[in-house]
Amino acid sequence: MPAFNIETCARPNILALEPYRCARDDYKDDGTNILLDANENAYGPAINHTDVTQDTTTTSSAPGPSLDFLTLHRYPDPHQHDLKQLLCNLRNTHAHTPKTLTPEHLFVGVGSDEAIDALLRCFCIPGRDRILTCPPTYGMYSVSAQVNDVGLVKVPLLPAPEFQLDVDAISQTLSSEEGKTIKLVYLCSPGNPTGSLLSKSSVEKILAHPTWNGVVVLDEAYIDFAPEDASLAELVTEYPNLVVLQTLSKAFGLAGIRLGAAFASPEVARLLNALKAPYNVSSPTVAIASYALDPKRGLNMMRENVSKLMTQRDRLLEELPKIPGVGRLRGGKESNFLLYEMLDTQGRPDNVTALAVYERLAEEKGVVVRFRGKEHGCEGCLRVTVGTEEEVGRFLEALRRTLEEVRGVKAGKDEERREEAASGVVA
């Protein structure tokens, strides 16, 4: 027997990790389920179908993404200059500064998840440094911190429905003795799962902290669902301590290609580019991303799909409050998902009800949403991704029936009632 012992050989912080779980581990996509759990773009990728059905393998002047299969034996471009310029063009709105973003301000990676991790490896010394997060928030910040053996300091957002930054509490923490070990503050705007856009002035107050030596990371994964000019990406030209994360996974409908970006000062961008694996982004990914970001090709389609989703979001905002058992909207409307309370028969937000609704929706109605009731300040909440017109119709009907069943108010279905009583779901 070799002397190898994984328990003493692997790093303790890695041994302590829980494997990533998503709602789809519980409910597989069998092709019939409506998937409203992962905030993907229900209307699909920002790619015109007639474009891609043409032959795009041989000529770069083809209208579709020019996927040149014949050069796949070559390594991809490690600098991704042209793709970075397209990302800059999208964010150079000059709504926040007259200064201009250039490719020197960018790092691109395998989803924004790579940037989240790269920043940790760039700034935090394992076993010593920490990051600050503001729950309820995206889970990857703390997972990446744990992988890198970096500590976590939590300063919760102010209560729902605003879910804004507690600027005073964050500033005090950054001023404290502990604050000296905090290298990164991860903020999410619009927030996941809150859907709230953080106010620009609150972000600027943290950026302007007088003594703290660290970086503010502003995750704008959902920014294209927010009002025009909401992105603060161009502010990296003003603040050397700001990094803004974006992704093609949500509004662009391209979660499958794994492309994320970090806008930063040229100095920080240089570090991130120096530490990455040289060929981190594949050439098919660059080709599809370049198509999607081209104003004459994918960009219009992205905007059309976002506008269709906004129509369905407004429909949900109108219809959900009419369903008995649906409580308050928590958080904002600046994203492609909504966070709603589920109520017990007493009218109180309730995790038992929310969890039962979540499970029954998936198992009996084929609609997968996300249970968020365990998150800070989200008691009884489900997070529902906005779907297509048809999906939203089916979801609303399924939710209405499920809440009737779970809350035991459905008339004339005694058998179902007995079943529910036996499983303890009826309050």
Ligand SMILES: *Cc1c(COP(=O)(O)O)cnc(C)c1O
């Ligand atoms: C979905 C999401 C991302 C996207 O991650 P990718 O790795 O780019 O797919 C990033 N941040 C938040 C808050 C998200 O919800």
